[in-house]
Amino acid sequence: MWRWLTSLRMRLTILLVVAGVAGALIYAGVSRWPVPQVLHWLRTQEAFSTHASSAGVYGGVLISLVVLLPLALWLAGVVMAPVSRLLRALEGAVASYRDGDFSFSIAASRRDELGQLIRMHNALGQTLREQRQHLVQRELLLDTVVQNTPVALVLTDAIGRVAYANIASRHLFNNGRSLQGMDFSQLLAAGPDALRQAVESGEDALLSVEMDGGEETFHLSQRAFRLQGRPHRLQLFRRMTRELSRQEVATWKRVIRVISHELNNSLAPISSLAHSGAELARRGDVARLPGVFATIGERANHLHGFIAGYASFAKLPAPRLAPVEWPPFLDALALHCRFRLLAEAPERPGIFDAVQIEQVLINLIKNAHEAGGDEDEVSLSITQAGRDLRIEVADRGPGMSETVLAQALLPFYSTKRAGTGLGLALAREITEAHGGRVLLANREGGGLRVTLLLPQATPR
Structure with missing residues (x-):
């Protein structure tokens, strides 16, 4: 109840009532008493008779204005004084916020709507101060992390000048000195x-450069974006030499394990069969010798094919890009493997190394037949996707688990008992040599889809 009585609306109501009562009193004074009696007395005086009679009504109006105007000004001042003070305080607060200073608050003990507005404003200022403090702390943490990361980070503005650089980039480009404001192209030159x-x-890009008397490998990542409405570019230079060395050692260990396993699987039977053949010859049991020699030859041929596969992967030549007409290419591919063409090939010739891509497709279609699905569902599709040529080989086998999908393109990785782990790795090597990439994905309803994306650049 007290809050309602002290509200701004109630105060304005009281002031309007006072103004109405004052107006009624003035009206009664001018029209009833005492102004008519005073005017009548003035008319009875001979000296003022003419003047008073001519100023009777107008004089009353003048007297009313003289009384009402000061009263109206006083009431307006009483009503607008707190509003004016609040507006001036809010004006100062807005100017303070514009300058980034959120410490401004308004002191007031009012209990009306203006007081509630002032308290809400002060609460807003407190919230902004806390958020500003948290933001400063996060910026400090982020700057500490970025400054101490081993990845060299360089942020350049629209004209190529360095707007931000961390410690690693300073050591990489300017012997530890600041890069702020420098022309990044001159540093690169x-x-x-x-x-x-x-x-x-x-x-x-992944590149190797000569630095400090040795070869360093970097992974470069570049992104363009707008910062505060202006274009900027972020370059990240990550040293990959140690990581690649560790991966190289791990790869060699895997190669040695695979080769040792395959050699043992072939040499052990050959050694055993050779001993058995010698024993049969000593006994004079020559009838069984052809079978022994045939088995030895089969294992030797398998070992020869295994070694030849690794040799071909290691000696893969650079692709020779040339226009390839689709009808003769597909006819030649159909002589080596069976597949179902989903749609007509593009009319425009493809640009790639026909021999290498044919070998890739033979391996992929062979894998699709070995997946265990319906052989009639092994399909091939060729489409033009923007600037890329999209070649897809699909089957209806069981597909691959997430773990296998993540490692299927790695060399020497195979889930087949007799697999070499080179089929998909060779497809990836040839595709990336063309500047493209390989994508693996499970199909809805079962099966695997292998996609080759080949950029259609003009052949040299």
């Missing part, structure tokens, strides 16, 4: 050409 060319290409 003073460094290795391979690094400069990779940055100018605007694409992500």
Whole structure:
């Protein structure tokens, strides 16, 4: 109840009532008493008779205005004074917020709507101060992490000047000195050409450069974005030498394990059969010798094919890009494997190394037949996807688990008991040599889809 009585609306109501009562009193005074009596008395005086009679009504109006105007001004001042003070305080608060200072607050002990507005404003200021403090702490944490990361980070503005650089980038490009405001292209011009060319290409890249008397491998990642409405570019230079060395050692260990396993699987039977053949010859049991020699030959041929496969993977030549007409290419592919063409091939010739891509498709279609699904569901589709040529081989086998999908393209990885782990790895090697990529995905309803994306560049 007290809050309602002290509300701004109630105060304005009381002031309007006072103004109405004052107006009624003035009206009664001018029309009833005492103004008519005073005017009548003035008319009875001879000196003022003419003047008073001519100013009777107008004089009353004038007297009313003289009384009402000060009263109206006083009432307006009483009503608008707290509003004016609040507006001036809010104006100062807005100017303070604009300058980034959120410590401004308004002191007031009012219990009406203006007081509630002031308390809400002060609560807003407190919230902004806390958020500003948390933001400063997060920025400090982020800057600490970025400054101490081993990845060299360089942020450049629209004209190529360095807007931000961490400690690793300072050591990489300027011997530990600040890069702020420097022209990044000039810094690159003073460094290795391979690094400069990779940055100018605007694409992500893995490159090796000569630095400090040795070879360093970097992974370059570049992104363009707008910061505060202005274009910026972020370059990340990550040293990969140690990581690649560890991966290389791990790969060699895996190769040695695979080769040792395959050699043991072939040499052990050959050694045993040779001993058995010698024993049969000593006994004079020559009838069984052809079978022994045939088994030895089969194992030797398997071992020869295994070694030849590794040799071909290691000696893969650079692709020779040339226009390839689709009808003769598909006819030649059909002589080696069976597949169902989903749609007509594009009319425009493809641009790739026909021999290498044919070998890739033979391996993929062979894998699709060995997947265990319906052989009639092994399909091949060729479409043009923008600037890329999209070649898909699909089957209706069991597909692959997430773990197998993540490792299927790695060399020497195979889930087959007699597999070499080179089929998909060779497909990836040939496709990436063309500047493309390989995608593996399970199909809805079962099966696997292997997609080759080949960029259709003009052959040299």
